[in-house]
Amino acid sequence: MPHTLDRGHMDTSPTDDPIFRPLTINGLTFKNRVIRSSLGGRVDYYDGSMSEGRIAWDLRFARGGVSAIISSNSGIRADGMAVPGYATIDDDRTIPSWRRLVQEVHRYDCRYIIQLHFAGRQRDIPRKDFVDIPPPSATSRPDLLYGLRARRMTIPEIEDLVQDYARAAWRAREAGADGIEIVACNGYILHQFLSSAINDREDEYNGDLRARARLTLEVLKAVRSAVGRDFFVSMKLSGRDEHNAYTAPLVRAVGNTLADTIELSRWLAEAGLDAIHLSQGDSFPHPLVPAGRLPTDDARRLFASLFYEGTRTPLAFLLLQFAPFRRFAEWNWGRRMPFVRGRDLLPDKIEGMNEDDAAKIKEASGLPVICVGGWQSAGRIREALEADRCDTVSIARGLLANPDLVHQFAQGQENPERPCTYCNRCLINVVQYPLACWEEARFDSREQMFHEAYSVYKEAAVGVREV
Ligand SMILES: Cc1cc2nc3c(=O)[nH]c(=O)nc-3n(C[C@H](O)[C@H](O)[C@H](O)COP(=O)(O)O)c2cc1C
Numbered sequence: 441m442p443h444t445l446d447r448g449h450m451d452t453s454p455t456d457d458p459i460f461r462p463l464t465i466n467g468l469t470f471k472n473r474v475i476r477s478s479l480g481g482r483v484d485y486y487d488g489s490m491s492e493g494r495i496a497w498d499l500r501f502a503r504g505g506v507s508a509i510i511s512s513n514s515g516i517r518a519d520g521m522a523v524p525g526y527a528t529i530d531d532d533r534t535i536p537s538w539r540r541l542v543q544e545v546h547r548y549d550c551r552y553i554i555q556l557h558f559a560g561r562q563r564d565i566p567r568k569d570f571v572d573i574p575p576p577s578a579t580s581r582p583d584l585l586y587g588l589r590a591r592r593m594t595i596p597e598i599e600d601l602v603q604d605y606a607r608a609a610w611r612a613r614e615a616g617a618d619g620i621e622i623v624a625c626n627g628y629i630l631h632q633f634l635s636s637a638i639n640d641r642e643d644e645y646n647g648d649l650r651a652r653a654r655l656t657l658e659v660l661k662a663v664r665s666a667v668g669r670d671f672f673v674s675m676k677l678s679g680r681d682e683h684n685a686y687t688a689p690l691v692r693a694v695g696n697t698l699a700d701t702i703e704l705s706r707w708l709a710e711a712g713l714d715a716i717h718l719s720q721g722d723s724f725p726h727p728l729v730p731a732g733r734l735p736t737d738d739a740r741r742l743f744a745s746l747f748y749e750g751t752r753t754p755l756a757f758l759l760l761q762f763a764p765f766r767r768f769a770e771w772n773w774g775r776r777m778p779f780v781r782g783r784d785l786l787p788d789k790i791e792g793m794n795e796d797d798a799a800k801i802k803e804a805s806g807l808p809v810i811c812v813g814g815w816q817s818a819g820r821i822r823e824a825l826e827a828d829r830c831d832t833v834s835i836a837r838g839l840l841a842n843p844d845l846v847h848q849f850a851q852g853q854e855n856p857e858r859p860c861t862y863c864n865r866c867l868i869n870v871v872q873y874p875l876a877c878w879e880e881a882r883f884d885s886r887e888q889m890f891h892e893a894y895s896v897y898k899e900a901a902v903g904v905r906e907v
């Protein structure tokens with residue numbers, strides 16, 4: 441039955457299959473209920489200028505039938521880029537390239553949402569100009585996983601950051617994007633303020649949840665004044681921090697709980713947010729995101745490339761050279777997670793793993809919820825939508841493995857023939873190697889895997905957009 445929510449601005453007009461039922465939020469219509477979640481990869485130029493590779497990548501998913509694409513994290517300022525080589529939105533000069541990307545994606549009746557990002561402490565690799573300058577954060581303590589250094593921000597720096605978000609949001613609208621997503625999850629700057637496990641300030645930006653949420657609410661307010669009320673603005677949140685996921689029992693802090701995020705979601709709804717995109721975990725990566733294995737053979741190389749970046753990376757690199765330590769790290773990564781039993785991964789428990797939290801946040805806030813987390817089979821997605829536990833799903837790895845997943849569903853296929861195995865090789869390799877599915881078992885041969893991995897560059901180089 442069509443319905444409208446005052447606050448969420450949501451209208452639906454049903455067709456037989458809930459996956460293909462359009463959804464409208466604040467005037468923005470999604471043609472179906474599958475959104476491509478952000479998939480960062482170092483495919484752009486070092487300074488943040490956009491490459492043809494970025495356009496070729498996003499067009500793959502637009503052609504594959506998703507209703508919208510959320511860009512990979514787009515730095516609102518050069519010192520806030522998580523890794524160099526991702527297209528930024530830190531200057532008015534970036535507007536024409538974003539506009540071109542958006543126009544190309546629109547040709548496939550696909551909406552484009554730009555993700556506004558500032559890494560803060562969780563800056564994996566600084567740009568050369570910021571090497572050895574600790575990034576601004578809510579704390580001066582290094583993070584748990586890598587030991588990435590940080591510097592507690594001053595009040596004037598916080599005020600500047602709020603304006604940087606507003607300016608970036610304005611640029612996104614100028615570029616013709618259909619909306620923006622503000623990153624407030626996975627240990628990036630807004631989450632550093634939000635999280636009780638990370639924020640250790642002694643001023644009005646810390647104390648209770650309301651104080652920790654102050655910066656996030658200030659950013660939302662500034663962004664709204666920059667883009668107006670009639671522009672889609674969503675926020676990616678972590679439902680639960682699970683701060684001690686890979687270190688307990690050594691670390692007792694848990695961080696924000698689902699109850700905290702539910703409370704926050706109510707405030708965000710009152711402050712004019714349009715939708716919540718639900719993730720998990722207070723770092724990236726984290727055992728809860730992307731949920732699955734820690735491929736320690738590949739992680740060895742990652743820690744080598746991060747050797748100088750964190751206080752803990754040299755030790756992790758050395759330990760990972762030895763098989764028993766690698767096995768321990770693999771076990772430790774998943775041991776508290778519901779989708780691991782002994783040494784086995786339980787893929788059924790990964791697919792839709794955030795659905796329960798999404799349903800609670802949706803109910804409490806009244807906001808539409810985009811639920812991410814392991815989705816890749818039509819049946820499971822349909823079930824969640826039918827039960828109204830989320831409004832749409834978003835997919836990262838399932839689409840990286842099968843960019844035409846939505847077309848497969850439309851043709852009646854319930855599950856992809858070669859599903860994503862949640863091996864996380866795509867993620868762990870992304871700092872050093874091209875963004876691609878690196879799970880050899882999914883391909884007929886090693887040669888085919890490399891052929892697929894490099895094919896996006898050929899599409900970009902010759903401008904083949906219609907293949
Ligand atoms: C290679 C890779 C790059 C990612 N880049 C981003 C990013 O730039 N911004 C972001 O918010 N999430 C990013 N993510 C997280 C995904 O958007 C998604 O939240 C997560 O992978 C869980 O979804 P999935 O189970 O469908 O993969 C990335 C994930 C992967 C695997």
Ligand code: SF4
Pocket residue numbers: 837838840841859860861862863864865866867876877878879882
């Ligand atoms: S490498 Fe491929 S199979 Fe492994 S998690 Fe990434 S997309 Fe899935």
